[in-house]
């Protein structure tokens with residue numbers, strides 16, 4: 546596969562890049578701070594640019610089979626419209642360049658997944674994460690209507706633990722308390738979904 550990874554300087558994005566390189570894929574990353582790629586820079590094609598810029602995404606996406614987004618706001622609780630702006634850029638640029646497959650990392654509790662959240666999760670999503678979740682929800686409406694072969698991935702709280710490979714995944718999973726999943730396991734699923742047409746036009750909730 547020829548993969549474009551967005552958010553490759555973030556912890557989940559890094560795992561995705563490692564998995565793809567191990568599998569022998571060709572990987573391009575679009576990074577606004579290429580210096581943060583460190584040693585990864587020598588193993589991937591690097592396009593310097595911003596994921597919210599149509600022109601920058603167009604430069605990076607041409608000739609690829611799939612886009613995986615692991616974009617995020619790191620420790621900020623404000624979206625700063627990142628997800629809607631990036632969705633607009635990706636939908637526009639990928640559509641123009643004939644790249645149809647998109648695997649997009651969201652968060653459990655966004656959109657319809659909120660309904661199956663536990664009481665504890667709902668409190669967190671309605672308070673601390675409210676602004677980010679509102680922007681994610683808008684971006685996902687754009688993606689669902691945008692004409693690409695999307696998969697939206699909804700992990701529960703992320704940890705830095707190792708890949709266990711024993712996670713649960715389904716379109717809707719009932720929750721208790723505030724379960725977690727490691728970024729390494731989420732990356733495993735993002736990468737598998739990118740290769741698996743079974744996940745096209747589906748939501749994937751994922752948790753330990």
Ligand SMILES: NC(=O)c1ccc[n+]([C@@H]2O[C@H](COP(=O)([O-])OP(=O)(O)OC[C@H]3O[C@@H](n4cnc5c(N)ncnc54)[C@H](OP(=O)(O)O)[C@@H]3O)[C@@H](O)[C@H]2O)c1
Pocket residue numbers: 551552553554555556557558575576577578581594595596597615616617618619620627650651652653700701702703704728
């Ligand atoms: N934390 C949790 O418990 C949790 C739970 C469920 C889902 N999630 C979601 O999972 C996703 C990944 O989270 P994470 O903690 O692995 O990563 P993260 O620390 O949020 O990393 C975000 C990545 O996005 C990049 N980025 C942000 N704005 C960009 C822009 N305008 N142009 C290009 N790149 C940009 C960052 O680049 P820079 O290095 O340049 O900043 C970085 O590579 C996020 O969407 C998060 O909301 C998190």
